[in-house]
Amino acid sequence: MGGGPTLIGSVQRAFRLLEAASAHQNGAPAKQLARETGLPLATAYHLLRTLVHDGYLRKLDDGAFVLGDRLRTLHTAGRGQALLSRVRPALTALRDELSMAAYLTFYEDGEIRVADIVDSARSPRAPLWVGFEDAGHATALGKSVLRELDGAARQEYLSRHPLNDLTPRTITTAEELLRRLDATELAPAVADLEEYSLGTVCVAVPVYSGTTLGALGVSMPRDRLSRLEEIRERLLPAAGRVTRGLSLTI
Template sequence: MDETRKPTLIASVQRALRLMEAVAVHPNGAPAKQLAREARLPLATTYHLLRTLAHEGYARRLPPGVWVLGDRVQALQGQSRLQQVLSRIRPALAALRDELGAASYFGMHIDGEIRVMDIADSPRAPRVNLWVGFEDAAHATAIGKCVLRQLDEEARLDYLARHPLAELTPNTITDRRELLRVLRALGELSFDREEYALGTDCLAVPVTDAGGTVAGALAISCRAGDLPRLQTAVPRLRATAALIQRAFTLTG
C-alpha cells in the first residue's frame, strides 16, 4: 500500500460532523442560521443535514426553532463509557482467572435485561457452555440471581414477568415463589449449583457503583463439586469487585 496516498474522505460526513460540533457548543440550542455560520456551511446544506440528523435521532428541533443534540448522541456516550469500563476491568478478570484457575465473568443489568458483558477464560479454565441465551436464563445462573437481588421489588417482578422460568436442568428453580424466596434471602453470595448446566457450579458477588446506578455481578465457574474450594476465595472476588466498582466511578 502506498502510504503517501491521501485517504479518501467523504465530504458530506465531514460537514455533518462539523455541524454536530456546532450544535454541541449550545446546550440550550441555536437556530439553523447561527449553526450554518459557525460550521461554515451554506444555509440550505445546513437545513438538509439537520433534517437528516433529526431523522436518525442525532439532532432535535425545539419549539422556539433552535436545534440541540438528539437522544442517540447520549446513547452513544453511554456505550462509549461502558466500553471504557470494560477495557479497564478485563485485566482484573484475567488476573482472577489465572489466580483461581477458574473462568471469570462480569454481567450487569442494562436496558432492562441481564447480560454477560465480558468473560475471561482459557483452555485450563474453560467457560461454561452458554447453550441457552443468557438473557433467557438469568434465573438459573449465579450472575442473574446476584443482579436480581440488587433490583428493587418492582423491577425484579417486572423482569420475572417477562422471562419464563425455563427448566434447563433438573436443578433449575422453576417455581416463582421459591426463586423469590432465594432472591430475598439475606447474604452477599449467589450460587448456581448445576442449575444452568450439568457439571458446572458458579459463585457470584455483587458489583455496584458509588451512586447505586450499576447493578452488576462478578462470577467464577468451576466443575461441580469444586465450589467449596472456590468459596475460600470469596475475599479475592470481593477485592476484584471493588476494582470494577472503581472503574465505573472513574469513568462516570
C-alpha cells in the first residue's frame, strides 16, 4: 500500500474539523481550525472546501466556517429516529395484543405522512397502493387528523387534495366527509370501512408529538368489523402512551 492518506484517515480528520467548528458559535477561520485540530493548513483547507461543497459546513463572508444546513438536517432526522425508537415498543405491543398491524402518522407541512408501521407475518399491513398524502380522506389515519383540525385547516387541506374515488365506498365530497367526521360514534376514534382498500377496515385515534398532530391506528380484515368498539378501547390508552413518549424532551 502507498504512504498517502487513507480514506478512513481523511474521514477522521473531517470529523475533527466539524467538531472544532461546532465549538465556535460564530464560526472560526481555517487557520484557527487547523491549529485546534493539529492539521497542516493545506490539509485543513482541502477538507474545509470539501465540507462546504457538500453542505456540512458553510463559509461566512468574513472567512469563518460554521456548521451547514446538511448537518442540521441530519440532526433533525436523528431526533426523529430517536423519538420513534422510544414509542416503537408501544406500537409493537399494540400489534401483538390485537394481532393487527399498527401505524403512526403525523401531519407535517400540510401533509399526512406515515412515520412508522409495525407489522408481522401474522399481522400484515394493509396494501398501501396509494400514498397516504393523496388518501387522507379515505384512511382512518388521515380522517383522524382531519377530525382534529379546526375548520380553516380542514378546508385548506381539502382545497389541495382531491377526494379521489379509491373504492366504491370512498367518500368523495367534502361536505359528506366533514359531516361523518363530526358525527362518528367512535369519537375520538375514526374508522375507514373499506374506503381505502376493499376487504380492509382501519381504526385510528389522535396522538401528539409536542404540538404536532398525528394518528395511531390499526388495520384488519373486514370480517373483524364487529370488534370496532373493543379496538377503540385498546387504542385510546396506547395513544396516551405514544403521546407521552413523543412529548419527552430528548
